[in-house]
Amino acid sequence: MKHRVRAALSVAILVALAGCSSGEQAAAPGATPGIDLSAITAPVNRLQAADLDPSVPACRDFNAHVNGKWLAANPVPADRTTWGSFELLGERSLQIQHAIAKAAMTGDAPAGTVERKVGDFFAAGMDEAAIEAAGVAPIAPILAQIDALASGEDIAAFLRQAYAQGRGMLFGFGANADFKNSEMVIAYAGQGGLSLPERAYYLEDREDYQRIRAAFVEHVAKTLELAGVDPESAAAQARQVLAFETRLAQASLPRVELRDPAKRYNPVSLAEADALTPNFSWTAFFDAIGVAQPEMFSLAMPGFFQEINAMLADTPAADWQAYLRFRTIDAAAPYLTSALEAQNFAFYGRTLRGQQQMQERWKRVLNSLNGAMGEALGQLYVQVAFPPESKAKMEKLVGNLSEALRHRLENLEWMGEETKAKALEKWSTFTPKIGYPEQWRDWSGLQVSADSYAGNALAAAAFNYRYMLDKIGKPVDRKEWFMSPQTVNAYYNSTRNEIVFPAAILQPPFFDPEADDALNYGGIGAVIGHEMIHGYDDQGSKFDAAGNFENWWTDEDRAAFESRTAILVEQFNGYEALPGLFVNGRLTLGENIADLGGLTVAYDAMRRAQGEGFVDPMIEGFTQSQRFFMNWATVWRRNFTEAELKVRLNTDSHAPANFRAIGAPSNMPAFAEAFGCESGDPMVREGDARVVIW
Ligand SMILES: [Zn+2]
16 A cells, blocks of 8 residues: 555646556666665566466456466455555565665765665654654644634635645646647646545445445544544544535546546636636735746636635635644654554555555655655666666667557558558657666755654655746756656656656566567567557547647547547446446546557567567467467456455556456457467457457
């Protein structure tokens, strides 16, 4: 379970390969003096022929065939909510990070260095006695301010100040490239402020949501009590918090609508914004956060902000106080007393996601460190754990994938020449980033001490928020990364048309310099293809070669595209994840388009690399095509707790892993051919049911 570091402030537009996981990389033991990697025990996860289950034919259920035995033998550990290929790599990454953090903590790096800051942050986080002794003192001044709020104007002033310090809690506000002018950074405001994962948790009558709402009220009350509120008042405030958040939820858009860039972009002038929310002055807000008043910014979801405006006038100050008090304590709980941290885990970890135990303390502290200064830790990580040869091999793979994609675009049968020329223009502007940033962030403005864990977390939140705000009104910095190198994931960014592969995903089963081509193309090759195809998914395709939100399609071609994607929506709508609970084909459409296109392009690239006269080496009795698809499935082996799966079905734009293992291959004739599947087999989609897009 991740710490609830509320970084809801940024307005992300990038799409990741997988729902939240944390990062990692192959160790080169002893590469850096003082860092002991002998304790790295997490196994390397490679495709093994012995894992296959011959009792389930590949053509019936490919996931069960490749992963069934592994999934049965590797249940979710008590301190996790998911367990699979991503998590195994994440575990290795954490172990390497642990060795780095310990060496930094005990080493004698001088004050001001990245090593010293990493070491001091880790030391403060591990000092449980000091954390216990501090109690809620680190947030006491903020709680005192909240206690003094008496009017809507007081509340607006408090919010302005909280955002200025990187503690925004009511709505999202951050910096991003202007959708209509991708060279420049503007400010974006959008909905936020909910403690539960999605608006449906507040609004729907489902029995499990009712139970979670009741548990949430209990959690709010206990959290307030642990911070010194008397039990009777805490119980009353907890009911106020639920009512307050329910009103925010009613004014919020559902996840599936948020995928549409048009719903996230609404350029307004300051005067227009102030007129929309007369009780919340955006002019005063920009002044307070120290950002020059812009000519325009994006105020998306105007209905949400109108509701906040109304609440500033019609909701009693006491209700606002209850909400702000709870949100402040809840966000800081992971850095405060063991009782507050345990309460936080009991609700967000155990009740909401089915995690039985907290992770060990060092892992929790490293998760916080990643949130606070992930790229600083990454700077140390790549010195230990990223062999330079990996980058050269990846560049070659990206080049081969790119050529295969160009070939497919040129030969698309359903797209007219005019749109195709634009698609190829977009292809020519893809930018890959591999491993780690060529330019590291400057951390010199961040003060870190070995004495106060919460103090460090608050300082880092303010520092990181200021770093983001400082981009507003300036040209886009194309060198910057939005994932740290130790993250096991990858992403596509639509306003930059870039595909990004952090160091930690560049190891087995994704990438293995020792393995045959089939495994690398079925693993990282398909990931590369996946990220490229995001540029052409149902939303990414609304951005042009320059990264601007501009339509480059003829109406006819767009209609042809949508008739194809509609079949993919139906395919995934048909997957039942839990009894009565199905995948949301519309919420997951972008990822499913990327999987299908990415795997198809990767397969083409592998065949092109093999060339004419290729003699199949038949490794362990399997053809290269078979191993290609088997490794794709290996990447998507993953167990979930039932509660985690339920949360994800509502909130994650990625389908559960078992459906990703089978979804794309079942549309590919190459799969049927590789395994000798026949018409009518469950893994063979035919006729109008078969989806071909890219
Ligand atoms: Zn993706």
